[in-house]
Amino acid sequence: MSEPDPPPVSTAAPPALYSGYDVLDKWASPSFDAKTRGVLAQRLHVLPERRFLTEEEWRLVEAISARLVPQPDRARPIPITPWIDDMLAADRGEGFRHDGAPPMREAWRRGLAAIDAEARRRHAQGFAGLAPDAQDATLRAVHQGEVDPADWPGLSATQFFLDTLLKTVAGIYYAHPDAWSEIGFGGPASPRGYVRLGFDERDPWEAKEAP
Amino acid sequence: MTAEAPRAKDGRAPDVFKSGGWLPMREYPDAEAVDFAIVGAGAGGATLAAKLAKAGFSVVVFEAGPFWRPLDDFASDELEQQKLYWTDDRITGGDDPIALGGNNSGRGVGGSTVHFSMISLRFRPEWFKCRTKLGYGFDWPVSYEEMAPYYAEAEQALSVSGPVRYPWGPSRGRYPYRPHEVNASGLVLARGAEKLGIKWASTPLATVSAPRGESPPCVYRGFCNFGYSTNAKQSALVVWAPHAVRAGAEIRDLAMVGRIEMTAQGRASGVHYHREGEWHFQKAKNVVVAGYAIETPRLLLNSACPQFPNGLANSSGLVGTHLTTHAGPGVWGTFEEEIRWYKGPPNMAVTEHWNYCDEGKDFHGAYAFMSQGPLPRAWAQTLAATRGLWGEALRTEMLKYNHTAGFVPVAETEPRSQNRVELADDSDQYGLRIPRVIFSYSENDKRLQRHSVRFMSEMLDAAGGRDLWTNDDTSHIMGTCRMGGDPAASVVNAGGRSWDIPNLWVCDGSLFPTTGGVNPSLTIQALACRIGDRIKALARRGEL
Numbered sequence: 001m002s003e004p005d006p007p008p009v010s011t012a013a014p015p016a017l018y019s020g021y022d023v024l025d026k027w028a029s030p031s032f033d034a035k036t037r038g039v040l041a042q043r044l045h046v047l048p049e050r051r052f053l054t055e056e057e058w059r060l061v062e063a064i065s066a067r068l069v070p071q072p073d074r075a076r077p078i079p080i081t082p083w084i085d086d087m088l089a090a091d092r093g094e095g096f097r098h099d100g101a102p103p104m105r106e107a108w109r110r111g112l113a114a115i116d117a118e119a120r121r122r123h124a125q126g127f128a129g130l131a132p133d134a135q136d137a138t139l140r141a142v143h144q145g146e147v148d149p150a151d152w153p154g155l156s157a158t159q160f161f162l163d164t165l166l167k168t169v170a171g172i173y174y175a176h177p178d179a180w181s182e183i184g185f186g187g188p189a190s191p192r193g194y195v196r197l198g199f200d201e202r203d204p205w206e207a208k209e210a211p
Numbered sequence: 212m213t214a215e216a217p218r219a220k221d222g223r224a225p226d227v228f229k230s231g232g233w234l235p236m237r238e239y240p241d242a243e244a245v246d247f248a249i250v251g252a253g254a255g256g257a258t259l260a261a262k263l264a265k266a267g268f269s270v271v272v273f274e275a276g277p278f279w280r281p282l283d284d285f286a287s288d289e290l291e292q293q294k295l296y297w298t299d300d301r302i303t304g305g306d307d308p309i310a311l312g313g314n315n316s317g318r319g320v321g322g323s324t325v326h327f328s329m330i331s332l333r334f335r336p337e338w339f340k341c342r343t344k345l346g347y348g349f350d351w352p353v354s355y356e357e358m359a360p361y362y363a364e365a366e367q368a369l370s371v372s373g374p375v376r377y378p379w380g381p382s383r384g385r386y387p388y389r390p391h392e393v394n395a396s397g398l399v400l401a402r403g404a405e406k407l408g409i410k411w412a413s414t415p416l417a418t419v420s421a422p423r424g425e426s427p428p429c430v431y432r433g434f435c436n437f438g439y440s441t442n443a444k445q446s447a448l449v450v451w452a453p454h455a456v457r458a459g460a461e462i463r464d465l466a467m468v469g470r471i472e473m474t475a476q477g478r479a480s481g482v483h484y485h486r487e488g489e490w491h492f493q494k495a496k497n498v499v500v501a502g503y504a505i506e507t508p509r510l511l512l513n514s515a516c517p518q519f520p521n522g523l524a525n526s527s528g529l530v531g532t533h534l535t536t537h538a539g540p541g542v543w544g545t546f547e548e549e550i551r552w553y554k555g556p557p558n559m560a561v562t563e564h565w566n567y568c569d570e571g572k573d574f575h576g577a578y579a580f581m582s583q584g585p586l587p588r589a590w591a592q593t594l595a596a597t598r599g600l601w602g603e604a605l606r607t608e609m610l611k612y613n614h615t616a617g618f619v620p621v622a623e624t625e626p627r628s629q630n631r632v633e634l635a636d637d638s639d640q641y642g643l644r645i646p647r648v649i650f651s652y653s654e655n656d657k658r659l660q661r662h663s664v665r666f667m668s669e670m671l672d673a674a675g676g677r678d679l680w681t682n683d684d685t686s687h688i689m690g691t692c693r694m695g696g697d698p699a700a701s702v703v704n705a706g707g708r709s710w711d712i713p714n715l716w717v718c719d720g721s722l723f724p725t726t727g728g729v730n731p732s733l734t735i736q737a738l739a740c741r742i743g744d745r746i747k748a749l750a751r752r753g754e755l
Contacts, residue, residue: 014607024530032287033440039286059711068601095297095312099304099647138600143599162596170605174591185587185611186433186553187289190440193430194554199396202549209613 001109003098013073014182021207023187024181030192031205042132047082053091057112058068058085063128064115067135068169078176080169087168102154114151115142121151146177184209217465217486218278219320224456225280227449228425228442231270232280237459243411244538245269248482248495248508252467253322254701255719256501256734257451257462258555260364262425262743264401264458268750271461271482275506276318278464279325279448285438289588292437293551295319299645302635306651315505315688317613320464322450323503324732326436327443328558329417330581330621331371332729333362333380335566338577341725347575348626348653348725349533352696352705353741354520355572361737361744367447368736370423373415379563388420391429394530396552396558397582399616403674404562414561414581418444419674425730431555434582447736466723469643471498471514471523471715479523479715479734497715499707501739504534507721508632510645511692524692524709524717528700531691533626534650535726539684540660541583541593542667543617544676548699550616565666566728572656576623576726580667583617597682617669623728624656648688687731692721706745707738714755718742 026032032040048079050058058081093104098130098151103105109164119127126199127138141147145158173179184207186194196203217710218225219236220683226232249262252274260272276297279285286292291734297316303309317323336355341348359381366387373386392412393401397413398488404411418429429443429597442449473478481494486578500507508531510523512752522530558581566577593611594600600608624630631749635647668679694717696702698710707722709715716738720731749755 008330014603014610019608035283035440036286036288037225037420039288039291043290069606070602092293093298093300094310095299095316096303096310096648098308103300123533126397127501139601143298143601148339160598165593166595166599166601169593170591171290171588174587174609175288179609180587181605183587184621185612186551189430190287191430191432191434195431197392197431197554199395199550201395202551206551207613208361 013071017210018181018184021181021184023177023185026187027207029205031032032188032191032192036188043176046089047079049084050085050144052083052099054086056141057119059128060112060116060126063135064165065169067139068166069134069173072154074145074178083172084168098159100154107155107160107164110153110155112156114147114157117151118142118147121148181207189201215277215465216465217463218276219464224462225278226238227280227453230280230282234453234456236456236461238461239269239271239614241491244481244496245271247497247499248273248493249499249501250288250482251322251501251503251719252320252452253317253445253501253503253719254324254396254447254482254732255739256499257321257445257447257455258736258739259499259501259718259743260342260460260462261458262740263456263746264455264460266743266747269497270376270455270459271586271634272455273466273468274320274464275461275467276320276465278320278440278462281438281442281448283538285440287432287434287440289437292434293325295438299639300637301645305630305649309636309648309685310733311648313504314642314684315536315686316505318449320452320462321446324446325448327732328730329435329556329563330558330564330730331366331369331373331415331417331733332561332579334727334734335577336381338727338735344360345569345575349693349695352694352701358737358741362733363735364740365736368450369417369600370419370591371417372420373693374413374503377410378410378414379567381745388414388423391416391559393430394552394555394584395550396584396616399546399550399671399674399676400560400618401671402581403659405647406673406752407562407670409451409543409562409755411560411562412748414558416556418443419445420554422576429556433553433555433557433586435556436488437586439565458682460690467641468510469513471510473516473518474524475519477712478545479516479712497714497716499718500716501719502720503719505632505646507650507717507719508691509634513633513643522709524702524715526703526711527699529693529700530646531558532631533646533690533693534630534632534688535626535723536685536688537654537687537726538622538624538656538660539619539686540664541617541619541682541684542671543662543681544671544679545611546614546616546675551613552584552616553586555584558582560742563728572664575674576655576659578617578620578622578659579665579728580620580663582726583619593682598680614625616671618671620663621728621730622663623688623726624658625653626725627653627694632691689723689726689731689752692717693724694722695724706749707742716742
């Protein structure tokens, strides 16, 4: 990452709507079964080592993720990059690719390189070294498809941005218990489940919304 | 790929109801020509296996995925449970490429019923004769009257929990189990329906509302689309697979069938399957393909041989064609009340209004729609990819999660020859050519979806939803080996039997000539029950 710049407006954190609620407080309750505890212990405490991305690609993914889901409010941000690397190393995809598109790993390699090329074309510097607002401008251009097609062989910039990059990053962020607590999701619920299902009804083990 | 080892072997299969438990399982040697080799252990294959084994036939079921024990293997976690989906390499194309993987396929005993939404609805009777009676699609070679007892059989087998009086369709007996209490997400649909003056119902669901055998009642934990860890869900894994094993069928897990072998006389002689790193060959007197609407035509096409150069059962040229899906354009809105739609099965209220009302339609076909309950990971992906939200905007929008509700239809698409499954040149991990799925909406499909989005928006608004927005999606795959009465215009007959190869059968959603506006699983299971009875009758007459 670059030297810290004055934070632009877009790095503000959302309001804490469910402050005091932590899904993990239910760890030893009947809402968490042994299998779920095992899976979450792994996610929380065992981060996979880098196996697929190059060091440079890793830094690039770190920088992109920090803009797609900025976490200025967290002392310990939810890790994103290790899980992308893990997915690519295991070649574990969604189970389909678009006609004419390269296989998943190749799509990531090409897409990441193209985003870096876009950053250099616009700002004469690699993406990871840019200030956050220049990074956002680069990502907006990719999102809108305002790119040099020569950098995107066999890929649509917009499709890569939305369906591959953003979908993956959002999916990893919202698979973390801290994100569940943030939005007031009940989290794991086996075997206890829920009792009160109606409008404005809440079981004692659910999040309480700030008034 | 994770290293997986088969469980169903050495004379035993997993007991889905017991942690670490086993059931004794009969096994058949490869060299013994079993009465039926069934490819796929989902809604079609597992159901038929149970029926045939009970009738005394020797049966081996081949399932490419694992034999799960939900109590041990299923976490309350979206990411972990992605393992339930078929994620082998596939290509999706056409003007409106269908999302595959988790959207419409399962890998493992039980198939996609392990992660389905449990919605168990019958077809509208006229859909079986939709060309004759409604002027579109293709007639089925069976009538509602012929299907009704098999619907009842499937509903009993699944202990479907539903209303005492279901408001649509011919009069019917009550559902086996009482309806579930409707959650707030479903009450939004109810409120909207009442404002607009149309009927709604508590959705008939295949998750039990009271204890049933070794299944405890549903606890409303809300992870239904990610596998049911408590076994309340009446999936094929929990219902039909144990019946099949107890009746003497063998289920071979982690066994991928790559090719059906043919004799010089034009009969199937068995299947080549890959298990524990090697190819094997199981002899069989009959082969049933039940891999769902992509893998079934893929196997028939991949089994091409000099005698059948265009693939098996394909003299009509129809194998792989007329693929249909259900379009599912969603309408979403924000509510003042807390909805907390993560609680309970995701689709607790339904209206079939536009399945049964034909007035005012500017399209052929039908749709039902249901209340929704996506979990955070899936919901964030929908929000991000549909609305292009990222950065702080995404995190802020996600804070509305507990105040959001919406509707998604099960919207019929027309069967058209250009929508199809074909073989691509690339190969998968077994060396088998992978499928390419080609799909485009017709003008009629688009009109139908526009109608549904208009109507659902009006209803969500009437229910108090604000800041409405929409997205596009699909679910289910059907129609690629359709059944019919004419060998030139169908792949199999009304009993699922190939017109070309008398000991080759199809038994899954591939059979559907026309799709209707309801989720297909109950109809697949009813068809499998019927095909099982047909086979028994043929055997009695010496016509097998």
